Amino acid sequence: MSCQRKKNKENIIVYSTDPDFVYFQEQEQEPQTLEKEKQNLKIFLDKKQRAGKKVTIISNFIGKQDDLVDLSKVLKTKCSVGGSVKEGEIILQGDFREKVFEILTNLGYRAKLIK
Secondary structure, eight states, rough: OOOOEETTTTTTTEEEOOOTTTOOOOOOOOOOOOGGGOOOOEEEETTTTTTTTOEEEOOOOOOOOOHHHHHHHHHHHHTTOOOEEEEEEEEEEOOOOHHHHHHHHHHEEEEEEEE
Protein backbone atom coordinates (compact mmCIF):
# COMPACT_ATOMS: atom_id res chain seq x y z
CA MET A 1 0.00 0.00 0.00
CA SER A 2 1.38 3.40 -0.86
CA CYS A 3 1.83 6.04 1.75
CA GLN A 4 1.73 9.66 0.82
CA ARG A 5 2.55 12.20 3.43
CA LYS A 6 2.30 15.90 3.06
CA LYS A 7 4.14 18.12 5.46
CA ASN A 8 3.58 21.75 6.24
CA LYS A 9 6.32 24.24 7.13
CA GLU A 10 6.74 22.90 10.67
CA ASN A 11 7.16 19.30 9.40
CA ILE A 12 3.86 18.22 10.89
CA ILE A 13 2.15 15.45 8.97
CA VAL A 14 -1.27 16.64 7.88
CA TYR A 15 -2.32 13.72 5.67
CA SER A 16 -1.50 10.03 5.32
CA THR A 17 -3.08 7.23 3.26
CA ASP A 18 -1.55 4.56 5.49
CA PRO A 19 -4.35 3.14 7.68
CA ASP A 20 -1.80 1.98 10.29
CA PHE A 21 -0.09 5.36 10.58
CA VAL A 22 0.04 6.68 14.13
CA TYR A 23 0.22 10.43 14.44
CA PHE A 24 2.96 11.44 16.84
CA GLN A 25 4.17 14.92 17.54
CA GLU A 26 6.98 15.69 19.90
CA GLN A 27 6.02 18.22 22.50
CA GLU A 28 8.50 20.40 24.28
CA GLN A 29 8.54 19.71 27.94
CA GLU A 30 8.34 22.74 30.15
CA PRO A 31 11.10 22.91 32.73
CA GLN A 32 10.05 22.47 36.33
CA THR A 33 9.72 25.72 38.21
CA LEU A 34 12.72 26.44 40.40
CA GLU A 35 12.16 27.39 43.99
CA LYS A 36 11.91 31.10 44.71
CA GLU A 37 15.30 31.16 46.44
CA LYS A 38 17.01 29.65 43.37
CA GLN A 39 15.52 32.04 40.78
CA ASN A 40 17.87 34.75 39.51
CA LEU A 41 15.42 37.31 38.16
CA LYS A 42 16.67 40.40 36.35
CA ILE A 43 14.68 43.63 36.43
CA PHE A 44 15.41 46.33 33.88
CA LEU A 45 13.86 49.25 32.02
CA ASP A 46 13.30 49.22 28.26
CA LYS A 47 11.94 51.80 25.85
CA LYS A 48 13.31 50.65 22.51
CA GLN A 49 10.73 50.14 19.75
CA ARG A 50 7.94 51.22 22.10
CA ALA A 51 7.33 54.75 20.80
CA GLY A 52 9.39 56.18 23.68
CA LYS A 53 7.21 54.60 26.37
CA LYS A 54 8.97 52.92 29.27
CA VAL A 55 8.34 49.34 30.34
CA THR A 56 9.75 47.30 33.20
CA ILE A 57 10.91 43.85 32.15
CA ILE A 58 11.46 40.91 34.49
CA SER A 59 13.48 38.14 32.84
CA ASN A 60 15.38 34.90 33.62
CA PHE A 61 12.39 33.10 35.15
CA ILE A 62 12.95 29.36 34.96
CA GLY A 63 9.80 27.32 35.15
CA LYS A 64 6.35 26.64 33.81
CA GLN A 65 4.43 29.22 31.83
CA ASP A 66 1.49 29.04 34.27
CA ASP A 67 3.74 29.96 37.20
CA LEU A 68 5.15 32.89 35.22
CA VAL A 69 1.63 34.10 34.43
CA ASP A 70 0.68 33.82 38.12
CA LEU A 71 3.72 35.87 39.13
CA SER A 72 2.87 38.50 36.52
CA LYS A 73 -0.68 38.78 37.91
CA VAL A 74 0.71 39.39 41.40
CA LEU A 75 3.11 42.07 40.13
CA LYS A 76 0.47 43.79 37.97
CA THR A 77 -1.97 43.84 40.90
CA LYS A 78 0.54 45.19 43.42
CA CYS A 79 1.85 47.83 41.00
CA SER A 80 -1.66 48.66 39.71
CA VAL A 81 -0.51 48.59 36.08
CA GLY A 82 -1.12 46.69 32.89
CA GLY A 83 1.30 44.29 31.37
CA SER A 84 1.80 40.97 29.67
CA VAL A 85 3.91 37.83 29.49
CA LYS A 86 5.84 37.35 26.25
CA GLU A 87 8.69 35.00 25.38
CA GLY A 88 9.37 34.09 29.00
CA GLU A 89 9.45 37.69 30.24
CA ILE A 90 7.04 39.75 32.30
CA ILE A 91 6.43 43.19 30.81
CA LEU A 92 4.90 45.92 32.99
CA GLN A 93 3.85 49.29 31.62
CA GLY A 94 5.90 52.09 33.20
CA ASP A 95 9.03 52.38 35.32
CA PHE A 96 8.46 50.20 38.41
CA ARG A 97 11.94 48.74 38.88
CA GLU A 98 12.38 49.57 42.57
CA LYS A 99 8.83 48.59 43.49
CA VAL A 100 9.07 45.28 41.61
CA PHE A 101 12.45 44.57 43.22
CA GLU A 102 10.94 45.16 46.66
CA ILE A 103 7.89 42.99 45.92
CA LEU A 104 9.99 40.12 44.56
CA THR A 105 12.43 40.14 47.47
CA ASN A 106 9.53 40.22 49.95
CA LEU A 107 8.04 37.19 48.17
CA GLY A 108 11.37 35.36 48.59
CA TYR A 109 12.75 35.62 45.04
CA ARG A 110 16.37 36.42 44.28
CA ALA A 111 16.31 39.46 42.04
CA LYS A 112 18.85 41.84 40.59
CA LEU A 113 18.12 45.42 39.56
CA ILE A 114 19.86 46.26 36.29
CA LYS A 115 20.26 49.97 35.57
